[in-house]
Amino acid sequence: MDAGRKRELEAKVYAGERLDAADGLALYECDDLAWLGRLAHHRRTELAADRVMFNVNRHLNLTNVCAASCAYCSFQRKPGERDAYTMRVHEAVAKAKEMEGEQLTELHIVNGLHPTLPWKYYPRVLRELGAALPGVSLKAFTATEIHWFEKISGLSASEILDELIDAGLESLTGGGAEIFDWDVRRHIVDHDTHWEDWSRIHRLAHAKGLRTPATMLYGHIESPEHRVDHVLRLRQLQDETGGFVVFIPLRFQHDAGGDPRNRLQARTVMASPAESLKTFAVSRLLFDNVPHVKCFWVMHGLSLAQLSLNFGADDLDGSVVEYKITHDADRYGTPSTMHREDLLDLIRDAGFRPVERNTRYEVVREYDPPVPLARRRAEPQQVWA
Ligand code: SF4
Numbered sequence: 001m002d003a004g005r006k007r008e009l010e011a012k013v014y015a016g017e018r019l020d021a022a023d024g025l026a027l028y029e030c031d032d033l034a035w036l037g038r039l040a041h042h043r044r045t046e047l048a049a050d051r052v053m054f055n056v057n058r059h060l061n062l063t064n065v066c067a068a069s070c071a072y073c074s075f076q077r078k079p080g081e082r083d084a085y086t087m088r089v090h091e092a093v094a095k096a097k098e099m100e101g102e103q104l105t106e107l108h109i110v111n112g113l114h115p116t117l118p119w120k121y122y123p124r125v126l127r128e129l130g131a132a133l134p135g136v137s138l139k140a141f142t143a144t145e146i147h148w149f150e151k152i153s154g155l156s157a158s159e160i161l162d163e164l165i166d167a168g169l170e171s172l173t174g175g176g177a178e179i180f181d182w183d184v185r186r187h188i189v190d191h192d193t194h195w196e197d198w199s200r201i202h203r204l205a206h207a208k209g210l211r212t213p214a215t216m217l218y219g220h221i222e223s224p225e226h227r228v229d230h231v232l233r234l235r236q237l238q239d240e241t242g243g244f245v246v247f248i249p250l251r252f253q254h255d256a257g258g259d260p261r262n263r264l265q266a267r268t269v270m271a272s273p274a275e276s277l278k279t280f281a282v283s284r285l286l287f288d289n290v291p292h293v294k295c296f297w298v299m300h301g302l303s304l305a306q307l308s309l310n311f312g313a314d315d316l317d318g319s320v321v322e323y324k325i326t327h328d329a330d331r332y333g334t335p336s337t338m339h340r341e342d343l344l345d346l347i348r349d350a351g352f353r354p355v356e357r358n359t360r361y362e363v364v365r366e367y368d369p370p371v372p373l374a375r376r377r378a379e380p381q382q383v384w385a
Pocket of ligand 1: 073076
């Protein structure tokens with residue numbers, strides 16, 4: 001990028017002017033990571049100062065049985081496969097209860113599209129989880145699952161959301177978004193929930209008072225044009241509803257064990273750390289009306305998660321005790337367990353002030369800021385894998 005274009009983009013960012021698609025593409029073409037980081041960090045600091053939010057949650061996957069076979073997914077199993085599982089309601093509750101001592105504030109529940117489970121199973125699970133873990137927020141189901149419930153129940157998404165909210169649903173999850181552009185989507189997604197239904201369901205959830213996350217799966221067969229298009233669709237919907245609370249770029253994972261279900265890995269390389277930092281920075285700058293950008297450390301590793309906090313991210317997910325969807329694919333050494341104290345250290349070691357939040361991004365507890373690194377040189381430093 002020439003110096004003139006850089007000055008022009010910098011002026012827009014510092015004046016708080018909205019960037020357009022051409023600006024987003026120009027930013028992706030720029031390899032000056034330090035400069036991109038400075039712009040994104042400026043915007044991130046305007047919104048969040050030196051705070052990094054986190055929550056203490058548990059990811060629960062009720063079933064890995066799925067009627068679809070998305071090309072990037074090594075989680076799904078077909079009915080009757082040896083390691084296919086579906087939790088009975090009491091098993092799901094028992095699994096969640098194991099975490100009680102962790103003082104968790106949120107359960108994050110996503111599942112395969114089970115071909116035969118009745119619709120009524122889902123509100124029942126929410127009700128029983130809510131009764132067993134009072135005070136724990138239930139963030140559950142992707143828009144894809146809500147669309148699936150419409151098909152298996154004959155109810156409308158509005159009726160489904162009403163029943164789930166009545167059963168204790170506090171937020172949808174942001175999954176199922178992947179990449180919205182059809183030229184990419186038709187090669188990677190094997191269900192029929194695309195932009196039209198995904199956005200319809202989130203719009204509906206926002207109208208019912210839920211605030212929801214939005215995700216983007218990058219680093220496979222998409223190009224920067226598709227990432228820019230994806231974010232701008234979300235930005236336009238956010239202009240309309242104001243209901244998105246956070247944007248989460250998710251790095252496509254290869255399966256080190258060569259799981260044949262993950263059909264995309266044969267023709268892709270995973271996004272490099274530099275590409276990931278660029279994606280965080282450009283997302284923060286383009287998606288100017290979303291309050292938070294989250295790094296899901298399970299998909300990036302802990303060192304990159306720390307760096308992402310200087311490239312636009314201000315939220316870390318989470319205190320995950322077990323996360324099956326990623327960890328069926330990821331055997332690169334990232335731990336599957338982080339507890340509250342680990343996250344506090346991780347955030348402070350990166351130079352930020354930890355703030356614990358709940359599902360609605362309300363502050364649960366503010367923690368002390370970090371001791372500046374210059375004053376800690378004599379102490380042993382933790383290396384985060
Ligand atoms: S991504 Fe979700 S819908 Fe697609 S195959 Fe995996 S579990 Fe099923």
